Amino acid sequence: MTILEVFTKAAETSTNNGSSIAISSITGNWTLVLEVMNQTPSTTTRFTFEDSVDGFSSDIMAGPSTSVTGQIGDGSGSATGYCPDVKRYTWCQRDYPDLRFGVSSAHIRLAVTDINGNSGSPSVVYQSWIEY
DSSP, rough: OOEEEEEEEESSSOOOOOOOEETOOOOOOOOOHHHEEEOOTTTEEEEEEEEEESTSSSEEEEEEEEEESSSSSSSOOOSSSTTTTOEEEETTTOOOTSOOOTSSTTTEEEEEEEEEESOOOOOOOEEEEOOO
């Protein structure tokens, strides 16, 4: 199995499109993984994987998506420290057969399309990768 990082572990406090990685050479079975390690209380964050064959200028297709609500880890939103209650989400090739893996010029990215909190400053710590 090969692991390809989509998004390095980091803390976010606002929406973010993330950087893209090439997926044109990945064929066959694959699994997208998203781990949320820490999130401040009363926060909801929406994550969406997107693919494109034109560098995300106009051809952007939404793929797997999830919303995460409430405190995770110690709720500090810090990228350090032990987080016993990590939330992990996975999506496989069979779940999204039209995601453009193996297509010429195809790239994927993980976007934080919304982050909001009812009190204080919302923050989330997450990472993502592809297993194939």
